[in-house]
Amino acid sequence: xxxxxxxxxxxxxxxxxxxxxxxxxxxxxxxxxxxxxxxxxxxxxxxxxxxxxxxxxxxxxxxxxxxxxxxxxxxxxxxxxxxxxxxxxxxxxxxxxxxxxxxxxxxxxxxxxxxxxxxxxxxxxxxxxxxxxxxxxxxxxxxxxxxxxxxxxxxxxxxxxxxxxxxxxxxxxxxxxxxxxxxxxxxxxxxxxxx
Amino acid sequence: xxxxxxxxxxxxxxxxxxxxxxxxxxxxxxxxxxxxxxxxxxxxxxxxxxxxxxxxxxxxxxxxxxxxxxxxxxxxxxxxxxxxxxxxxxxxxxxxxxxxxxxxxxxxxxxxxxxxxxxxxxxxxxxxxxxxxxxxxxxxxxxxxxxxxxxxxxxxxxxxxxxxxxxxxxxxxxxxxxxxxxxxxxxxxxxxxxxxxx
Numbered sequence: 001x002x003x004x005x006x007x008x009x010x011x012x013x014x015x016x017x018x019x020x021x022x023x024x025x026x027x028x029x030x031x032x033x034x035x036x037x038x039x040x041x042x043x044x045x046x047x048x049x050x051x052x053x054x055x056x057x058x059x060x061x062x063x064x065x066x067x068x069x070x071x072x073x074x075x076x077x078x079x080x081x082x083x084x085x086x087x088x089x090x091x092x093x094x095x096x097x098x099x100x101x102x103x104x105x106x107x108x109x110x111x112x113x114x115x116x117x118x119x120x121x122x123x124x125x126x127x128x129x130x131x132x133x134x135x136x137x138x139x140x141x142x143x144x145x146x147x148x149x150x151x152x153x154x155x156x157x158x159x160x161x162x163x164x165x166x167x168x169x170x171x172x173x174x175x176x177x178x179x180x181x182x183x184x185x186x187x188x189x190x191x192x193x194x195x
Numbered sequence: 196x197x198x199x200x201x202x203x204x205x206x207x208x209x210x211x212x213x214x215x216x217x218x219x220x221x222x223x224x225x226x227x228x229x230x231x232x233x234x235x236x237x238x239x240x241x242x243x244x245x246x247x248x249x250x251x252x253x254x255x256x257x258x259x260x261x262x263x264x265x266x267x268x269x270x271x272x273x274x275x276x277x278x279x280x281x282x283x284x285x286x287x288x289x290x291x292x293x294x295x296x297x298x299x300x301x302x303x304x305x306x307x308x309x310x311x312x313x314x315x316x317x318x319x320x321x322x323x324x325x326x327x328x329x330x331x332x333x334x335x336x337x338x339x340x341x342x343x344x345x346x347x348x349x350x351x352x353x354x355x356x357x358x359x360x361x362x363x364x365x366x367x368x369x370x371x372x373x374x375x376x377x378x379x380x381x382x383x384x385x386x387x388x389x390x391x392x393x
Contacts, residue, residue: 012374046385053384056327060233071250
């Protein structure tokens, strides 16, 4: 047989060989090959070392809290007491039907972007109106107000709004991307159930 | 119980949960509590948070009972939820760290080096503890998806198809993830092998 180490693709077979997870005939051919190939022997030794090192990462010594189940059931019980609309909202995202939440989420995202866009488009107008009214205002206004001109505060406001909204949008898009990745191609029970 | 029977048994239990049998949920919890907690613990290396996330996993399983359809292995579905929550937590931690600009010496989530108790094997215990710390660090430094793939392959003994189902990618992508992860671990932990042989 060809040496698996000669090709990056077939080198993966060594993982299965190391785990003895190959069909019997392939395993036998690999046994013969490894006996003759020093590259493969070296690779196998390294892989075995990794496996034994990972064996040391033993989680069985972990003492799971004795009240784990009690806390879980308490949370379930608490959810049962939630108002109907809260449960409905939650089940929308924990539903087994991906189609149930995706359109709602997409529509919410689109509506959010539209509102944000409208807000940002109208903000400069509002600011300019505000500055106009400030200019037209009676001079009797206190000196403090005069010094705090709207022209100065407007860019600050816009920058803050931009920063916050972009962060929220970023976050929402990341979540959406993750949900799509996890629910997109699988054919499991409800794909992204409970996600 | 054979593997096939166990798979069918899980799906059957979940269907019973769907029909309102909460005792079946208890049985599912009994069967999968430890693997889920161990998996999350190995992913994030913090027991308290591992338990919290595991609770969230089972809570989501329970919430989804009404719409459950046994079209794939129950464990694939269960670990998809588990992996999603673990990866989200890791991502949030990274974002938080980035925002706080904290630059700790040890990777976040790595357990602090524990000082061994006094006793006849103090040296051995310290060596083991240091070695363990190296292994944990090497695992923690793997990219998130590679880490998840290794945990499922090595500790949950899942096959490529099942890992692909959990990570929503192709089998060849899983093989590639695993190959790169083990390569990375080999280079990071090679000195452990040398220190043993010396």
